[in-house]
Amino acid sequence: MSDDEEDAMTEPNDEFTLWDLRVEVLSGDRPMVCNHREGDFFELSGENLSLPEGQTFPIYPLAALLPLLPAKQRNTDPHDWMTTDTIIACPDPNCGGRFRITRTRRRVFRHGDVTLVPLGAGTDADAEGSP
Ligand SMILES: [Zn+2]
Numbered sequence: 001m002s003d004d005e006e007d008a009m010t011e012p013n014d015e016f017t018l019w020d021l022r023v024e025v026l027s028g029d030r031p032m033v034c035n036h037r038e039g040d041f042f043e044l045s046g047e048n049l050s051l052p053e054g055q056t057f058p059i060y061p062l063a064a065l066l067p068l069l070p071a072k073q074r075n076t077d078p079h080d081w082m083t084t085d086t087i088i089a090c091p092d093p094n095c096g097g098r099f100r101i102t103r104t105r106r107r108v109f110r111h112g113d114v115t116l117v118p119l120g121a122g123t124d125a126d127a128e129g130s131p
Contacts, residue, residue, distance in 0.1 A: 014111035014119055018073040019103040020045045023065060026087065030096030034058045044069055045107060046114070064091040065099060072101050 024041040025032075032038075035058045042051045051057060065088060076083040090097035111119055 017106045026098040028096030032097045033095035
C-alpha cells in the first residue's frame with residue numbers, strides 16, 4: 001500500500017469549496033473621483049487577492065468591499081440578498097464608481113491545509129439546541 005492510499009484510508013475527507021471572485025469597476029451615473037477606472041478589477045481565490053500586473057486599487061473602496069467578500073465566497077441561500085445583490089457603490093459619496101462582484105469558479109480546499117483547529121471544534125446555536 002502506498003503512502004497516499006494509507007493517508008486516504010486514515011484521514012477524513014475534509015474538503016470544502018469556496019467561490020473564486022472577480023471584482024470589477026463599473027462606471028455609475030457620475031464621474032469617478034477615486035483612482036479606479038472602468039474595467040479595473042481584482043480577483044480573490046481563497047485568502048489570496050491578486051491584481052493584474054501594473055494595476056492598482058485604492059484602499060478606501062477596498063475597505064468597503066472586504067467585509068462582503070468572505071460571504072460571497074460561500075454558497076448563500078437563493079433568497080438571501082447576499083446572493084442576488086452583486087453591485088456595490090463606492091464609499092466616497094461623490095464618486096460614481098460601482099463594483100460588480102462575480103462568482104467565477106468553485107475551488108476545493110482542505111480544512112487541514114487552512115487551519116490548525118481540528119474538525120468538529122466549532123459550535124453553533126443549532127448544534128447546542130438553543131432556540
Ligand atoms: Zn470611488
